[in-house]
Amino acid sequence: MHPEKTISSDFEPKVIAFVCTWCTYAGADLAGTSRMQYPSNVRVLKFPCTGRIDPVFILKAFQQGADGVLVSGCHPGDCHYIAGNFHARRRFAAFRKLLEFVGVDLQRLQFSWVSAAEGGKWVEVVTELTEKVRAMGPMMEFKELALEEQWSGAMISPELQDAYRQI
Amino acid sequence: MINTIDISHYGTVAESIRIEAARILGEGLVTAVVAYTAGRRAGSVQPAIITSAAEAERLTFTAASVNNLAVYLTKAKKDIPRSGRIGIVVKGCDLKALVGLMGESQLQREQLYLIGIPCAGVLASTVRPAEPLTAGNLAPKCRECDAQLPEGCDYVPEIDLPLPTPLESTYAAEIARLEGLTPAERWAYWKEQFAKCIKCYACRQVCPFCFCEQCLCDRNKPQMVDTTPRPAGNTAWHIVRAMHLAGRCAGCAECERVCPMDIPLNLLNRKMAKELKELFDYEAGFAVNEKGPLTMFMEKDDQSFIK
Numbered sequence: 150m151h152p153e154k155t156i157s158s159d160f161e162p163k164v165i166a167f168v169c170t171w172c173t174y175a176g177a178d179l180a181g182t183s184r185m186q187y188p189s190n191v192r193v194l195k196f197p198c199t200g201r202i203d204p205v206f207i208l209k210a211f212q213q214g215a216d217g218v219l220v221s222g223c224h225p226g227d228c229h230y231i232a233g234n235f236h237a238r239r240r241f242a243a244f245r246k247l248l249e250f251v252g253v254d255l256q257r258l259q260f261s262w263v264s265a266a267e268g269g270k271w272v273e274v275v276t277e278l279t280e281k282v283r284a285m286g287p288m289m290e291f292k293e294l295a296l297e298e299q300w301s302g303a304m305i306s307p308e309l310q311d312a313y314r315q316i
Numbered sequence: 317m318i319n320t321i322d323i324s325h326y327g328t329v330a331e332s333i334r335i336e337a338a339r340i341l342g343e344g345l346v347t348a349v350v351a352y353t354a355g356r357r358a359g360s361v362q363p364a365i366i367t368s369a370a371e372a373e374r375l376t377f378t379a380a381s382v383n384n385l386a387v388y389l390t391k392a393k394k395d396i397p398r399s400g401r402i403g404i405v406v407k408g409c410d411l412k413a414l415v416g417l418m419g420e421s422q423l424q425r426e427q428l429y430l431i432g433i434p435c436a437g438v439l440a441s442t443v444r445p446a447e448p449l450t451a452g453n454l455a456p457k458c459r460e461c462d463a464q465l466p467e468g469c470d471y472v473p474e475i476d477l478p479l480p481t482p483l484e485s486t487y488a489a490e491i492a493r494l495e496g497l498t499p500a501e502r503w504a505y506w507k508e509q510f511a512k513c514i515k516c517y518a519c520r521q522v523c524p525f526c527f528c529e530q531c532l533c534d535r536n537k538p539q540m541v542d543t544t545p546r547p548a549g550n551t552a553w554h555i556v557r558a559m560h561l562a563g564r565c566a567g568c569a570e571c572e573r574v575c576p577m578d579i580p581l582n583l584l585n586r587k588m589a590k591e592l593k594e595l596f597d598y599e600a601g602f603a604v605n606e607k608g609p610l611t612m613f614m615e616k617d618d619q620s621f622i623k
Contacts (some may be wrong), residue, residue, distance in 0.1 A: 204541045204559050205532065208552055225615065235613035237598065238622065243562050243610060245589040245621060250494065250584070251555060252503025261623040274623055290503055294548040297511070303509050308578055 162216040162282040164191045166275070167202045168263075169222035173227040175265035180272050187272040188279040191219070198222065200233025204244040206257065210276040211291040215256045217282035219274065234262075256281060257288055321449045322478040323379050323436050332473035333405060336431055338372035340403050346429050347400030350388050352381040359446025363388065372575055379404070380445035382438045382455065384568040386413040389423055390527040399610040409436070409464025411602060412566035413524040414466045418604045420564070422527060425604070432469030434477045434564040437461065441573070457569040457582065460485035467602040487586040494583075507547065512552050512577040515545035517555065519571035519581055523562045532556065558584040563592050563609040 153197045168174045174195050180187060196202050197223030207218050220241060228234045242258055249255050259278045282288075304310045353364035353374045357514045361380040365388065366372060385404055406414060411432065419421045437449060437458035447453060464477060494502055519531075520526045533541045533553055541550025541556055565585040572582040592598045595618060598609035 203540075205475055205552075206557055208555060209540060212525055212548060212552065223621070232613065235615070235617070236611075238617055239610055239613050242595055242618065242621065243588065243591060246595075247555065247584070247588060248556055249499070250502065250587050251506050251551075252499045252501070253498045259623065260621060277604070291548070291551075294507070294551055297547045303508055305505075306578065 160283060160287060162190050162279055162287070163214060164188075164219060164275070164279050164282060165210040165215040166191050166215040166219040166221060167206060168193055168195060168203075168219075169199045169229075169234070170195050170197055172223035172227060172265050173221040173261075173263040173271065173290075176263040176271045176313045179265065179268035181268075183268050185268055185272045187275045190279045191275050192210045198228065198230050198233035199237035200228075200230065202237060204240065207244070208247075211253070211257075211288060212295060213290060215287075216288045217259070217278050219261065219275045219278055221263050221271075221274065224264055226249045227264060253290065254285070256285060260304075318385065319451045319481060321454060321481070323449050323474045323497060324435065325436070325478070326377055326379065329433060329473050330375065333377055333431060334375050335377055336471050336473075337366065337403060338369040341366070341372060342369035345401065346403040349375075349403035349405075349429075349431075351375045351403075351405040351431075352377055352383070352385075352387045355380075355445070357445060358441060359444075360594050361445065375405075377433060378445075379437070379439050379449040380442050381407075382442060382573060384410045384413055384522075384524060386410050386417065386568075387522060387570070389414070389428075390417065390524055392546060394609055395588040401427055401429055403431060405431045405433060406466055406469070406482045407433045407435040408461065408466045409457060409566060409568040411466040411469070412463060412600045413568050415602055415604050416566050416600060416608075417524060417527075417563055419608065420525075421604055428614075430466070430469040430471070432466035432472035434472060434475045435461075435464050435466075436480065438480060451481065454483070455569065455573070456486045457567060459483040460487065463602070477616055487583060488590075490580070490583055491587050491590065507551070508548040509579050511547045512579055513545060513550040513554065514577060515543065515550065515553065518574040518576065522570045522574045523561070524566075524568070524570075525561055532560075554579070554581070554584065557581075558588055559587055562588040563596075563598060563611075564600075565589060 178195060202220055210218050222234050225234060245255055245258060261274045262287055333351060337351060340346045341349060348365055350365050352361045354376050355362040361378055363383050363385055415454060418425055437454045440453055440455040541552045556588045570584040575581055592609050596609040
């Protein structure tokens, strides 16, 4: 007999942070070296620039079990590559509208500018997102999709209903 | 009440295309003309590429000329002579796609001889190609068309275009309906729609803008999108597709027409077009722009969503 495993029912959210190496990563580093406390729920992924962060990464993160996603980089005008964050700003402005339309709750997706000097802001942003996601519970939409095999068979469109009646 | 749409001028248009195609091929102005010819079923129409003036008499134009021929100038037909100028028959929506391709340096204007169509609309589906065109079977994109008369073409048959009957946009109505739902309800709606997908990639193959040599979705290192036709991969594919077309889609709605599972693909494209209009004041049109809305930026862009 195996000893019964104690499964904690407390929900610990997984938060994925896509950060730019020049500002937010350094900012998170500053928070660390300054011994500031922030939730360990956040997994940091370092990118050269927010302009390198493809919307498909966010999608992939949700599919792989993220409950919240943070995208963070340099303040406008501070980009190491001159304009990467300006391009990212437009791209994510469009992408979040698309996700919203598809039915993803935008509360789970946070964007922020955190400079290398803003360790405190990093702590604040991460804590706020983690607590928000914790209150919302796990992100089930994408996880449920991954478990589903095929079309549910629901007759949702008039064409399908028509076709069904003709069988 | 079914109101018939006046397309009596399509006969004259077809005749003008035949004469013009024969002329430009005969004079050696172009090496090939991409146009429509009669299909095998009565009333049906299929794309054709002709290379001699004698073949021009095969050409036609009817309400079943639904295809966006611009796709033949990108990836699908690499064997179309690249050396010379190519003639192509374009409706207003097709021209917008060509203009987009020119903006993305896929085509040069000098390489093209554009034969524009004064268009009153085409059929939504080619199941019954010989049917008279009515408000009922008109393609949804034609209901909200603002490009009936293509601009900047080399040749447009001179015809007094009958005034269009104002029709309500079905896309705008559907988008408004979906926007009114809760995120959970929208998710349920799209889940059902995407779950139907069989991953035939017809939407990708028919799209003039999907010209990548290797699609992100065909790559497996890293594999960003599941390739199996299951709900997870399907959802990812359609989101990626909509995102990659945002700010580029010209609204020809070919994706939606070719979808064998009737997924409302153009609804996503229209939604993105609507959002980009609101956010960046961008709309697909007849003017060649070197930069699309997502390849440029302004310092004053909205960032209210960023903390």
